[in-house]
Amino acid sequence: MTDFIPVNEPLLDGNERKYLLQCIETGWISSEGPFVKEFEEKFAARMGRKHGIAVSNGTAAIDAAIEALNIGAGDEVIMPTFTIISCISQIVRNGGVPVLVDSDPLTWNMDVTQIEAKITTRTKAIMIVHIFGLPVDVEPVLDIAKRHNLKVIEDAAEMHGQTYKGKPCGSFGDISTFSFYPNKHITTGEGGMILTDDDALAETCRSLRNLCFQAQKRFVHERLGWNMRMTNMQAALGLAQLERLDEFVERKRRMGALYTELLRDAPGLQLPLPNTNYAENIYWVFGVVVDESSGLDAESAMKKLAEKGVGTRPFFYPMHLQPVFRKAGLFQGEEHQVAARISQQGFYVPSGMALTDSQVRDVAEAVKQILNGANA
Ligand SMILES: Cc1ncc(COP(=O)(O)O)c(C=O)c1O
Numbered sequence: 602m603t604d605f606i607p608v609n610e611p612l613l614d615g616n617e618r619k620y621l622l623q624c625i626e627t628g629w630i631s632s633e634g635p636f637v638k639e640f641e642e643k644f645a646a647r648m649g650r651k652h653g654i655a656v657s658n659g660t661a662a663i664d665a666a667i668e669a670l671n672i673g674a675g676d677e678v679i680m681p682t683f684t685i686i687s688c689i690s691q692i693v694r695n696g697g698v699p700v701l702v703d704s705d706p707l708t709w710n711m712d713v714t715q716i717e718a719k720i721t722t723r724t725k726a727i728m729i730v731h732i733f734g735l736p737v738d739v740e741p742v743l744d745i746a747k748r749h750n751l752k753v754i755e756d757a758a759e760m761h762g763q764t765y766k767g768k769p770c771g772s773f774g775d776i777s778t779f780s781f782y783p784n785k786h787i788t789t790g791e792g793g794m795i796l797t798d799d800d801a802l803a804e805t806c807r808s809l810r811n812l813c814f815q816a817q818k819r820f821v822h823e824r825l826g827w828n829m830r831m832t833n834m835q836a837a838l839g840l841a842q843l844e845r846l847d848e849f850v851e852r853k854r855r856m857g858a859l860y861t862e863l864l865r866d867a868p869g870l871q872l873p874l875p876n877t878n879y880a881e882n883i884y885w886v887f888g889v890v891v892d893e894s895s896g897l898d899a900e901s902a903m904k905k906l907a908e909k910g911v912g913t914r915p916f917f918y919p920m921h922l923q924p925v926f927r928k929a930g931l932f933q934g935e936e937h938q939v940a941a942r943i944s945q946q947g948f949y950v951p952s953g954m955a956l957t958d959s960q961v962r963d964v965a966e967a968v969k970q971i972l973n974g975a976n977a
Contacts (some may be wrong), residue, residue: 605961608912609784609953613838615845620837634833640840641794644779647843648757648771650796652803655831655839656810659780660687660760662793665829666754666776667691669805672725678754679719680728682919683940688730688756689920693931698723701921703937706873709888709916709947710737712939713960717745725750731760731770733949734857734884735877739765739773740794754778758793759885762850766879771796776806781835784953786849786885787842789835850883850956856952856961857884863965867972869895886949888916890942895972899948902971906950909967916947 624630637655645653656662672678674696680688682701689699702715710732727746729737746753755774757763763770771777774796779785781792795806808814813826831839844848861872869892875882891897896904903913919940921932950964 605910606753606951606956606964607953608914608949608951610955611783611788612845612849612954613972616841617838620841621834624834624837629833632830632832634836636833636840637831637838640831640836640843643840643843644794645796647846648769648777648796650772650777651798652796652800654795654797654803654806654810655836656793656795657831658755658791658829659778659782659793660690661810661827661829662780662795662976663687663754663756663777664691664827665795665806665809666778667695668809669776670726670752670754670939672697675723676725676841677721677723678726678728679724679763680717680920681730681732681940682921682937683709683711683732683917683943684730684756684920685758685917687758688728688922693929695872697725699920699931700724701919701932701935701937704732704943705941706939706943708735708877709733709873709943710735713738713741716742720749720751724749724751726754728754728756729773730756730758731763733759733886733888734763734853734873736760736763736765736770736788736880738827738877738879740879743773748901752776759785763880763883764845773909775799776802781839781842783918784886786853786883786954787839787846789831789839789842792831792835792839793829852954853952854881854882856956857882857962859958860887860950860952860965862865863962864889864968867969870968870972881935884952887952888947888949889968890916891972892945893946896974897971899944899946903948905971906967909970911964911967912951913948916944916949918944 641653678699679700683704757771757778758780760770777796779794782790808825810829813824871890921935
């Protein structure tokens with residue numbers, strides 16, 4: 602292997618150039634341009650939702666969701682510990698209380714059987730975060746939320762084109778959110794989307810995205826928002842990418858199947874489940890967990906793979922172990938063993954949209970070599 606294989610490379614060879622040129626030729630480059638509305642409408646329609654609100658990134662989408670649902674001081678939100686910091690930041694900033702659950706050891710998604718026992722009189726919402734390519738087992742969560750009158754926030758950042766029992770991911774939350782970072786199934790460079798069927802929530806999110814300017818007295822503010830607007834150029838990319846979503850999902854599934862075939866017999870290596878009884882994996886990333894018996898952990902495996910020209914990324918670091926929260930006195934004495942283990946032993950290999958079959962073969966070979974101690 603000669604060239605370094607990056608962990609991600611997007612494919613931008615559809616209508617991206619054409620739509621971007623239109624932005625430049627018409628002068629519509631800000632968030633006021635026509636592609637933004639078109640992207641919002643088409644993306645929302647694809648996910649079966651009434652409203653789409655395009656924002657500057659997936660983190661901003663979650664921030665706005667938390668704020669729009671008025672999650673504030675003392676309000677508890679049940680959520681997975683194994684996720685990205687984006688899911689928790691605004692809850693904590695608002696004085697809310699994240700209540701964490703551990704992961705399922707096979708899907709790496711939140712263990713939904715732990716949720717109900719965590720409900721108190723202060724619980725206001727459950728946050729679902731679909732991890733790596735398989736959705737959370739949504740039905741039991743929706744059932745619990747309904748029985749306890751809780752809001753559901755669905756972070757579908759990694760789940761473009763995925764379904765749960767045939768229904769699109771992104772269609773399950775009172776508010777659902779997406780990211781369009783370049784490692785996602787479709788990208789806008791930086792970008793995000795808020796989806797909801799609720800007219801009032803949509804209006805609030807639109808306002809929060811745009812500094813809570815008011816229609817009549819523009820510079821008089823009743824509430825604090827953010828500038829989270831998406832530009833027409835980002836939406837241009839998004840539209841071109843959305844046209845190819847089915848093709849991209851198919852591509853990722855083929856990549857996942859090839860990795861699985863090549864790595865199935867590798868000793869001491871846990872692979873992503875190809876499917877569950879509610880979904881077929883879309884392999885946002887191809888994550889692997891090395892067994893301790895191999896003598897490797899994620900850090901040492903990733904180092905060895907880098908020496909072989911293979912880019913990797915570690916799994917998420919659980920929220921209950923984050924120094925920023927520990928220092929603030931949160932999650933003292935909490936243990937979530939599955940999340941702690943997979944974050945120690947797990948990482949993902951190159952799986953971007955532009956990855957070729959031959960690169961997948963090279964990566965799989967390198968993984969097998971490090972497991973066999975061939976480069977010791
Ligand atoms: C589950 C999840 N939520 C939120 C985000 C944040 O999205 P962004 O990077 O667009 O802010 C990501 C990003 O990778 C993610 O994986």
